[in-house]
Amino acid sequence: MxxxxxxxxxxxxxxxxxxxxxxxxxxxIIRRNHLIDGSRRENTAEHSWHVGMLAMVFGEHxxxxxxxxxxxxxxLVHDLVEIDAGDTFxxxxxxxxxxxxxxxxxxxxxxxxxxxxxxxxxxxLWEEFEARKTPEARFAKxxxxxxxxxxxxxxxxxxxxxxxxxASQVKEKVRLIQEGSPSLGAYALRLVELSVARGHLAE
Amino acid sequence: MxxxxxxxxxxxxxxxxxxxxxxxxxxxIIRRNHLIDGSRRENTAEHSWHVGMLAMVFGEHxxxxxxxxxxxxxxLVHDLVEIDAGDTFxxxxxxxxxxxxxxxxxxxxxxxxxxxxxxxxxxxLWEEFEARKTPEARFAKxxxxxxxxxxxxxxxxxxxxxxxxxASQVKEKVRLIQEGSPSLGAYALRLVELSVARGHLAE
Numbered sequence: 001m002x003x004x005x006x007x008x009x010x011x012x013x014x015x016x017x018x019x020x021x022x023x024x025x026x027x028x029i030i031r032r033n034h035l036i037d038g039s040r041r042e043n044t045a046e047h048s049w050h051v052g053m054l055a056m057v058f059g060e061h062x063x064x065x066x067x068x069x070x071x072x073x074x075x076l077v078h079d080l081v082e083i084d085a086g087d088t089f090x091x092x093x094x095x096x097x098x099x100x101x102x103x104x105x106x107x108x109x110x111x112x113x114x115x116x117x118x119x120x121x122x123x124x125l126w127e128e129f130e131a132r133k134t135p136e137a138r139f140a141k142x143x144x145x146x147x148x149x150x151x152x153x154x155x156x157x158x159x160x161x162x163x164x165x166x167a168s169q170v171k172e173k174v175r176l177i178q179e180g181s182p183s184l185g186a187y188a189l190r191l192v193e194l195s196v197a198r199g200h201l202a203e
Numbered sequence: 204m205x206x207x208x209x210x211x212x213x214x215x216x217x218x219x220x221x222x223x224x225x226x227x228x229x230x231x232i233i234r235r236n237h238l239i240d241g242s243r244r245e246n247t248a249e250h251s252w253h254v255g256m257l258a259m260v261f262g263e264h265x266x267x268x269x270x271x272x273x274x275x276x277x278x279l280v281h282d283l284v285e286i287d288a289g290d291t292f293x294x295x296x297x298x299x300x301x302x303x304x305x306x307x308x309x310x311x312x313x314x315x316x317x318x319x320x321x322x323x324x325x326x327x328l329w330e331e332f333e334a335r336k337t338p339e340a341r342f343a344k345x346x347x348x349x350x351x352x353x354x355x356x357x358x359x360x361x362x363x364x365x366x367x368x369x370a371s372q373v374k375e376k377v378r379l380i381q382e383g384s385p386s387l388g389a390y391a392l393r394l395v396e397l398s399v400a401r402g403h404l405a406e
Contacts, residue, residue: 012263013264013386013390016260016261017353017390019260020253020256020257020260020261020353021239021353021357023253023256024238024239024240024253024354025240026249026252027238027245027249027253028238028240028242035227035230035231036224036227037227037228037231039231042230043249045248045249045252045253046229046230046246046248046249046252048252049229049248049249049251049252049255049279050223050226050227050230050248052252052255052279053223053226053279053280054223056276056279056280056325057219057222057223057317057321058219058223060215061216069272069275069276072272072275072276072279073259073272073275076252076255076256076259076275077256077259114260118260122259150220150223150224151227154224183216187216187220
């Protein structure tokens with residue numbers, strides 16, 4: 001009988017490489033909203049970078065004691081499931097409901113590529129983000145909602161008129177921002193009201 | 204005389220917003236290398252997300268005691284100067300030399316948009332990355348060099364044959380990986396040798 005060579009470290013590295021290669025696909029998932037210069041639609045990888053940066057920039061607008069480094073990590077992984085499940089348009093309730101099951105299956109597959117301990121750790125970050133029960137998750141979600149409102153405000157309404165979104169619907173998203181960060185929520189509300197006043201968002 | 208109303212908190216938030224808007228431009232800076240599926244060239248914002256993720260995935264390949272959260276933060280900001288200075292092709296020595304001054308000017312302007320304390324903090328992260336004197340910076344640089352080698356290896360050489368890059372030049376970059384992470388350096392060297400064996404990289 002031949003001796004079986006077990007190289008667990010090699011296996012770990014190979015699993016990590018497979019995951020690193022797989023997540024490259026997030027660069028091809030296209031979101032509804034546009035870049036702030038209006039030149040093209042945004043992809044989910046660059047969006048994830050942007051909101052990770054926002055966690056560093058707006059950190060002082062999180063509640064005291066918020067672990068901002070955890071927020072950054074959460075935001076980097078928060079949309080990985082879109083590789084399989086695609087981007088969900090947050091103003092379409094049917095799409096939002098159908099998405100949950102698809103995202104769980106995506107999480108099983110994608111985080112499952114990693115060594116068990118790492119897959120568990122990243123999946124927990126994603127689940128924490130989705131559950132919005134910790135200050136970190138609520139702040140991360142606030143930034144995730146803040147970014148497209150800022151972009152739409154700066155691009156004459158951006159996706160709002162395009163998808164016939166109304167101010168009352170955007171204000172529901174602003175409430176999520178307020179729950180994660182009162183000061184960013186107040187700022188977002190002003191942007192929404194200004195967009196309405198300028199005729200870029202229907203009342 | 205009218206009373207001057209000073210609202211320093213408002214000023215801080217406005218500066219943070221201006222920076223958040225400005226950095227959106229990183230999504231339009233196009234790098235030499237392609238996505239792993241070969242479909243298009245990569246932009247610097249999505250690259251920054253990818254290497255930030257790699258810091259989380261390959262953390263155990265950093266020297267013990269490396270502050271991985273600092274590595275993630277460093278990688279998110281490491282290429283912001285490209286908004287003004289553009290991407291540098293690392294295999295062009297003339298381009299690399301001319302770039303240093305342009306990047307310093309870019310850092311002055313871009314980090315200068317932030318409130319002073321935050322601009323200083325982020326600029327220090329960038330300078331630490333560039334200087335490669337800390338384990339965090341050496342590991343961050345290793346990941347920044349590892350990503351395109353992995354992508355090129357997986358795309359029949361990718362930018363290597365396109366820009367007539369030779370194995371000896373790639374091996375100089377592998378040395379930077381080894382300095383930040385011996386195990387990732389060893390892996391990258393195997394990828395390079397495999398690419399040579401397959402005829403995707405000239406000796």
